[in-house]
Amino acid sequence: MPIIVSDDNETRKIEESKFEAESRLQEYIYDNPEVLPIEEIEEEIPFIIAAREVPTNSGPIDAVGLDKNGNIYVIETKLYSNSDKRKVMAQVMDYGAALWKHTNDFSEFMKALRNRYRDTFDEELDDNLISTFDMDEEDMEEYLDEVKQNLDAGEFRFVILMDQVTSRLKDLILFMNQNSRFDIYAVELDHYEFDGYKLSIPKIYGAEVKKSVGTSSSSKRKSWDKKSFFEDLDDKVDESDYSKIKRIFEETKDLGEISYGTGVNNGPITLKVRSKDGKKISVYSIWSNGAARLFSGSGLDPIEKRKKVVKEYIEKLRNKNPELPKYKKRTWKVDLDKIEKDEIDDFIQFYRNVVKDIKELEVK
Numbered sequence: 001m002p003i004i005v006s007d008d009n010e011t012r013k014i015e016e017s018k019f020e021a022e023s024r025l026q027e028y029i030y031d032n033p034e035v036l037p038i039e040e041i042e043e044e045i046p047f048i049i050a051a052r053e054v055p056t057n058s059g060p061i062d063a064v065g066l067d068k069n070g071n072i073y074v075i076e077t078k079l080y081s082n083s084d085k086r087k088v089m090a091q092v093m094d095y096g097a098a099l100w101k102h103t104n105d106f107s108e109f110m111k112a113l114r115n116r117y118r119d120t121f122d123e124e125l126d127d128n129l130i131s132t133f134d135m136d137e138e139d140m141e142e143y144l145d146e147v148k149q150n151l152d153a154g155e156f157r158f159v160i161l162m163d164q165v166t167s168r169l170k171d172l173i174l175f176m177n178q179n180s181r182f183d184i185y186a187v188e189l190d191h192y193e194f195d196g197y198k199l200s201i202p203k204i205y206g207a208e209v210k211k212s213v214g215t216s217s218s219s220k221r222k223s224w225d226k227k228s229f230f231e232d233l234d235d236k237v238d239e240s241d242y243s244k245i246k247r248i249f250e251e252t253k254d255l256g257e258i259s260y261g262t263g264v265n266n267g268p269i270t271l272k273v274r275s276k277d278g279k280k281i282s283v284y285s286i287w288s289n290g291a292a293r294l295f296s297g298s299g300l301d302p303i304e305k306r307k308k309v310v311k312e313y314i315e316k317l318r319n320k321n322p323e324l325p326k327y328k329k330r331t332w333k334v335d336l337d338k339i340e341k342d343e344i345d346d347f348i349q350f351y352r353n354v355v356k357d358i359k360e361l362e363v364k
Contacts, residue, residue, distance in 0.1 A: 003192060003199070017193040019163060025077045025189075026052060026062050028200075029161060030120070035200045036075075036159065036187060038067060040207045045069060046132050050125055051116035056098035064113065065159075068133040069264065070146030073157045074099065080164035089172055089184070092158045100154030109151060110144065135262075136270065136282060136298060141291075142263045158184040163191070170205045177209040224260040224267030224288075232267055232288035241290050241336045244344055248286070251348045255355045256283065263287065270296075271351070275361045283354060294347070295332040295354070300361075309357050313350050320346065 002013045019025040029035055030049055038047040047067040054061040065073030076092045078085050103109045117125035126140065135143060150156070160169070165188040173184050185206040192199040224232075234242055249258075249269065256273035257280075266287040272280050282298035295314070297306035310327060318324045323338045339347065 001190065005194065012194075014192050014194050017191050019079060019191065022062075022077050022079050022082065025079065025161065025163070028191075029075070029077070030063065032200070033065070035189060035202050036065075036161070037202050037204045037207075038065075038073075040204050041157070041183075041185060042067070042069070046134075047073075048128060048132050049075070051113045052120065054099075054112065054116065056095055057102050058094045058098040061095045061099070066129070066147065070143060070150055071157050072147060072150050072155075073159055075159045075161060077161045080162060080166075085162070085166070085169075088160050088162075089169065089176075092160060092184070093182075096154065096156045096158060099156070100151065103151060106144075106148045106151060110147075136259075139261050139263070139268065141293070142261075142266055142268065142287065146264055156183075158182065160184070160186045162186065162188055164188060165203075165205060173206040174209055177206050222264065222267075223262055224269075226258075226260070226269075229260060229267040229269055229288050233290070236266075236288060237290040237336075240341070244336055244339060244341065245286055245290070245292070247344050248284075248347060248351075252284075252351045255351060261285075265289075266291070273355050273358045275300075275358055277362045281358050283351060283358070290336055292334055292336055293331045294334045295327065297331065300358070309361070310354055313353050317343075317346055317350060 002015050005012050005014055019028070030052055033047060033049045036047070038045060045067045047065055049063050049065045051064050052062065054064045061074055062077045063073075063075040065075055067073070074092055074096050076088060076095070078088045084091070114125045117123070117128070121128075129135065129143070130140065133139075133143070160173075162169075165186045169186055173186050176182050176184050183206075185204055188203045188205070190201040190203075192201075230246070233245060237245070252271055256271050259270050259272060261268035261270065266289045268285050268287045270285040271283040273283055274280055279300075281300045282296040285293045285296055295306075295310050297309065300306045300309065307327060310332070314324075314327045314332065318326070321338070321340070321343060324334060325332070
């Protein structure tokens with residue numbers, strides 16, 4: 001369908017520009033993910049395309065996307081001129097089944113996405129997730145757990161992107177969304193190029209259906225505070241772990257700034273401290289399910305600098321309790337069961353020492 005463009009001097013009719021090949025359509029949405037109207041599926045939900053040509057046993061998925069709630073999008077592009085367009089619904093379902101059935105290792109799934117993202121943009125996928133979804137490094141662990149839960153359950157959002165969506169496909173998508181647990185959407189993309197400009201008008205089909213059955217969509221992230229965190233913690237951990245976390249929190253909360261995250265299922269609390277030159281460093285994060293990252297160091301880079309700040313103190317703790325893990329990677333994760341109640345004073349002193357050293361650092 002043509003569009004009319006006018007200014008004070010003239011009025012012109014612009015004919016629609018056709019994509020010559022599906023690869024060009026793939027490249028266009030990869031470079032311009034905002035043309036996919038994800039906000040019509042779920043309001044104000046940030047979204048990125050994480051990878052193109054993701055391999056499965058049923059063939060490569062054109063693109064895989066992620067949103068802030070951990071939903072996984074299986075995206076298939078198809079031109080109206082392609083004779084296979086009648087099979088596109090079966091094709092995306094086949095990809096979803098293959099992704100669910102044969103992806104036994106979540107770490108390998110994420111490694112594939114990260115490698116493809118790095119090869120395409122020469123950037124790190126995790127950095128883009130943190131930036132686009134407005135997360136701290138501390139939020140990433142729970143976020144990835146939400147993605148993993150959706151992958152393990154085979155809960156995907158299927159998006160079929162075409163230059164022209166047939167009425168038959170529209171009807172099929174509406175029927176499937178109304179009468180199944182699947183979330184399937186078709187996006188019709190009208191595309192115009194003129195005077196150096198590119199104009200795209202996306203229309204989505206399937207989002208208007210109000211589910212009468214359970215859906216695969218993840219819950220929205222929620223804002224936590226002290227009250228909701230400790231209420232949830234009390235429900236999820238035993239009395240011993242609850243008292244350990246409560247004691248650490250009460251004795252360290254005034255050492256810096258306490259922030260509460262936006263986890264869907266578990267609320268995180270994080271202690272952050274500013275370095276001498278004003279850089280905000282994350283000291284620890286603890287979740288309301290009892291998971292504990294007892295030293296993070298997010299913001300304190302390179303990683304070797306993180307180790308330098310805490311290595312001596314951690315070794316002192318390990319001399320008293322050899323069951324505590326070494327600090328090897330980006331963070332120090334400790335099972336609270338490994339910490340005896342009479343060792344909490346040692347951990348509180350650990351934080352006081354670490355905070356003191358961070359405040360004397362120049363990070364930038």
